[in-house]
Amino acid sequence: MSQTTFSDTLSDISSPPATLVKRSLKERLDSFPWWFVALILILVATYTAIILEPTYAEAFAFIKAGLGVTVKVTLWAFGIAILLGLIAGMGRISRNIVSRNLATLYVEFVRGVPMLVLIFFIALVAVPVFVTGINNIGNWLESLGWQAAAVPLQKLDGKSVDMTVRAVVALSITYGAFLAEIFRAGIQSVDKGQMEAARSQGMSHIQAMYYIIMPQAIRNVLPALGNDFIALLKDSSLVSVLAVREITQIAKLYGARTFRFPEAYTITAILYLTITLVLSLLVKLVERRTRQDER
Amino acid sequence: MNAKPVIEVKNIFKHFDKVAALNGVSLNVYPGKVVVIIGPSGSGKSTLLRCMNHMEVESSGEIYVNGKLLNGDQKRLNYIRSEMGMVFQSFNLYPHLNVLENVVLAQRIVRKIPRKEAVEVAMEQLIKVGIVDKANAFPSQLSGGQQQRVAIARALAMKPKIMLFDEPTSALDPEMIKEVLDVMLMLAQEGITMVVVTHEMGFARAAADEVVFMDQGLIIEHGTPSQLFDSPVHPRTQQFLSQILSH
Numbered sequence: 001m002s003q004t005t006f007s008d009t010l011s012d013i014s015s016p017p018a019t020l021v022k023r024s025l026k027e028r029l030d031s032f033p034w035w036f037v038a039l040i041l042i043l044v045a046t047y048t049a050i051i052l053e054p055t056y057a058e059a060f061a062f063i064k065a066g067l068g069v070t071v072k073v074t075l076w077a078f079g080i081a082i083l084l085g086l087i088a089g090m091g092r093i094s095r096n097i098v099s100r101n102l103a104t105l106y107v108e109f110v111r112g113v114p115m116l117v118l119i120f121f122i123a124l125v126a127v128p129v130f131v132t133g134i135n136n137i138g139n140w141l142e143s144l145g146w147q148a149a150a151v152p153l154q155k156l157d158g159k160s161v162d163m164t165v166r167a168v169v170a171l172s173i174t175y176g177a178f179l180a181e182i183f184r185a186g187i188q189s190v191d192k193g194q195m196e197a198a199r200s201q202g203m204s205h206i207q208a209m210y211y212i213i214m215p216q217a218i219r220n221v222l223p224a225l226g227n228d229f230i231a232l233l234k235d236s237s238l239v240s241v242l243a244v245r246e247i248t249q250i251a252k253l254y255g256a257r258t259f260r261f262p263e264a265y266t267i268t269a270i271l272y273l274t275i276t277l278v279l280s281l282l283v284k285l286v287e288r289r290t291r292q293d294e295r
Numbered sequence: 296m297n298a299k300p301v302i303e304v305k306n307i308f309k310h311f312d313k314v315a316a317l318n319g320v321s322l323n324v325y326p327g328k329v330v331v332i333i334g335p336s337g338s339g340k341s342t343l344l345r346c347m348n349h350m351e352v353e354s355s356g357e358i359y360v361n362g363k364l365l366n367g368d369q370k371r372l373n374y375i376r377s378e379m380g381m382v383f384q385s386f387n388l389y390p391h392l393n394v395l396e397n398v399v400l401a402q403r404i405v406r407k408i409p410r411k412e413a414v415e416v417a418m419e420q421l422i423k424v425g426i427v428d429k430a431n432a433f434p435s436q437l438s439g440g441q442q443q444r445v446a447i448a449r450a451l452a453m454k455p456k457i458m459l460f461d462e463p464t465s466a467l468d469p470e471m472i473k474e475v476l477d478v479m480l481m482l483a484q485e486g487i488t489m490v491v492v493t494h495e496m497g498f499a500r501a502a503a504d505e506v507v508f509m510d511q512g513l514i515i516e517h518g519t520p521s522q523l524f525d526s527p528v529h530p531r532t533q534q535f536l537s538q539i540l541s542h
Contacts, residue, residue, distance in 0.1 A: 196350055197387035197446075201401035201453060202377025204369065211400060215391045 039277070046270045059254060059263035066250035067271065073164065073246060074233045077171035081232070082225075084172060085179025090209075092184045103180065110177035116238055118174050123166035123242050131158035167239035175232050182224045186217035219290055226283030230276050237272070247271055299362070301326050301457055301488050302347055307356030309342055309512075316342040317353070318512035324457075329489045331499040331520075334509035335535060340492045343509070344461050347490065348379045361456070377405050380450025384462040386442040388434035388449070394421065395430040398449045406453065413452075420448035424478050440471030447478055458482065460491040496539065500524060508532045 023031075050056045091103025110118065138153030190213050198208035240249035247268055255264035300323035309317040316339045324330050332340040345351040346358060349365050349372055358365045360375050389397050398417035402408045408416070421427040424444040426437075434442055443463055450458060460479065464472045476498050483489060483502040493499065499506055499520060506523040508516040508531075516523060516532045527533045 191385075191387070193383060193385050193387035194389065197381075197383065197389070198401075199373075200348060200350060200376055200379075200381035200383075201449070202373045202375075202405040203401060204373055207404055211404060212389055219391065 039273075043270060043274060043277075046266060050267065055260060056263050056267065059258075059260060060267050062254050063247060063251050063264065063267050063271065066245055066247035069164065069244060070233070070236055070246040073167055073171065073239065073244065074229075074236050076168045077175060077236070078229055078232055080168070080172035081175035081179050084176025085183050088176060088180035089183025089187065092180060093187060107177045107180050110174055115174055115235060116241065119167070119170040119238055119241065122170035122173055123163065127161055127166050127169060128158035131156050131161060163239075163242045164244050167236075167242050167244045170242075171232065171236060171239065174235075175228065178228055178231075179225070182221050182228065183217065186221035186224075187213060189220050190216045222290060223283055223287040226279070226286060230279050230283070233275060233279070234272060298325050300324055300359075301361055302490070303357075303359040304343070304347070305357040305359070307343075307346060307353040307358065309339070309346060309351060309353050316512055317346070319356075320509075320512070320514055322507065322514065322517075324488060324490055326456075326488055327486045328504040329483045329491065329502050330505045330507060331503040332490065332492045332507045332509060333494070333496070333499060333535075334515075337511075338509040339512040340507075340509045341461055342512075344459055344490060344492050347459060348376050348381060350381070373405070377401070377453055378456050380447075380453060380455035380458040382443070382446050382450055382458065382460045382463045384465050386434070386439070386446045386466070388442055388446055390434050393431050393433050394426070394437070394445050397434070397445060398452045401449070402452055416452050416454075417448070420451045421445070423451070423481075424448045425474075438471060439467045440474045443467065443471075443475045444478055447475075447482075451482075455487075457488045457490070460489065460493065462492050462494070464493065464495055494539070496524070508535065510535070 050060045088103040088106055091099040092107065094100045094103070113121070134153050134156050135158075138150045138156075141150035141153065194212050194216065195208055198212040199205070203211070236246060237248035240246060240252060243249060251264045251268040255261045258264075302322070302324035304320060304322040306319050306321050307317055308315070308319055318339075320339070320343055322330075322343070332343065334340045342351055346353050347360070349358075360379065363371065363375060365372065365375065388394075389400070392400065395414065395417055398420060399410070399413045402413040402416060403410060406413075418427060418430065421430055424447055426441055426444050426448070429437060429441060429445075434445070437445065447463075463479070464475050467475065472495070476495060479489070479491070479498065480502050489502075491498075491503075503520050506518060506520050507514055508523060508527075508529075510531050516527060516529045523532065524536065527536055
């Protein structure tokens with residue numbers, strides 16, 4: 001495909017890929033993404049209000065301070081979730097009965113519990129229990145006489161683990177399970193002849209996975225990964241329940257202090273919308289490129 | 296024949312769940328020979344071929360390649376496989392790699408050959424199958440016949456002692472069958488050991504040293520092309536040949 005115009009990219013958001021046939025004016029009007037224009041207008045109106053209205057300006061200046069934490073939490077959580085997802089996704093289709101069942105247990109457990117409950121559970125139950133476990137290992141090492149290794153482990157304090165860290169752990173574990181299903185589907189989407197061809201050349205199972213299967217699987221799931229990244233960014237708002245000072249939490253604080261709820265939550269909504277809109281355009285572009293490569 | 300067989304298949308059975316695919320098959324393949332396996336679909340000919348490098352594992356019986364028993368030892372199996380090229384009906388080129396890298400990859404990671412040398416070998420093989428001008432193309436940009444020739448080059452780059460062909464032309468458009476068969480004929484004349492499952496009787500006649508006719512998981516008849524095609528003994532062979540040669 002040669003040059004694509006911006007309006008092509010836009011209409012691609014709402015409609016199947018543009019055909020090579022020239023479309024009539026009516027068809028073009030029909031498939032034109034009017035909703036997208038409306039969305040842009042809403043954004044423009046809000047940002048205008050931010051510039052012109054002092055109360056909006058003040059709220060914006062206050063709330064945008066949470067942007068950094070939102071981005072940081074999202075990036076860390078997504079990075080760790082990818083690792084967990086890769087491991088669990090491969091575990092799900094492993095021939096080893098133990099790893100297959102462990103991976104399935106993890107995925108099904110996470111999928112069956114509301115995310116908000118999981119965040120409370122992981123941050124306030126699982127993390128402290130885990131730290132206590134580490135303390136106990138420290139005590140055990142001490143009893144063996146390994147002071148140097150024991151002391152740092154004993155010193156860890158379950159109560160003092162930063163809430164932002166707990167939030168990242170909770171989101172990573174949750175999204176790791178979602179990504180596991182994506183990776184599993186991605187691996188299974190690769191033709192089984194690929195594994196056969198690789199093995200017939202004398203590659204080991206691991207080599208075939210690494211050089212042949214995974215590169216294709218990951219390319220197949222890139223758009224889905226992008227969508228989950230956007231979803232994670234939105235779900236990072238849930239960690240406001242842990243008082244992590246990301247956008248939503250700061251908006252909550254601002255609203256409670258000033259009683260300017262319209263300003264607080266309009267700006268919060270628009271901040272998320274701006275980021276997710278830009279990201280979903282990027283995902284669309286990636287999707288378009290991978291589809292082109294396949295031709 | 297005095298030479299030791301390079302592939303010895305000893306009384307193998309294979310069943311998938313309840314369905315029997317092979318019902319006691321024995322076959323020796325001698326060095327430098329071209330053995331063509333023919334038979335109706337479902338006769339077990341592909342299964343037999345795929346057992347020869349353990350793409351399928353036989354339910355019972357034994358297979359020796361170069362005197363080595365194929366068993367559960369993965370390391371040994373990988374080594375044996377690296378010395379047997381396999382060409383598939385559906386090509387199975389690696390779509391995320393270009394033609395050159397398709398031919399280079401296994402040399403690098405299985406044989407640990409330095410890149411420069413592996414590229415040289417790859418180019419040599421691509422020249423041989425007549426597709427060197429597409430070295431930088433991706434598989435999706437090639438026709439079926441071209442893809443299959445790359446797949447042959449990919450297998451040859453490992454310098455195999457044996458080549459297995461599993462219906463290499465069955466997925467091709469008719470006008471592309473010849474270019475693949477020409478490459479295979481050239482290989483046959485070079486004296487590489489080949490086992491070929493195919494429906495191309497013309498190729499079997501021209502290239503085969505031995506033809507094996509299979510039906511219902513058994514070898515029904517085994518002989519030279521002229522014996523098998525011109526004076527088949529078994530009624531089932533006669534029937535099969537009359538059906539496919541009559542039009």
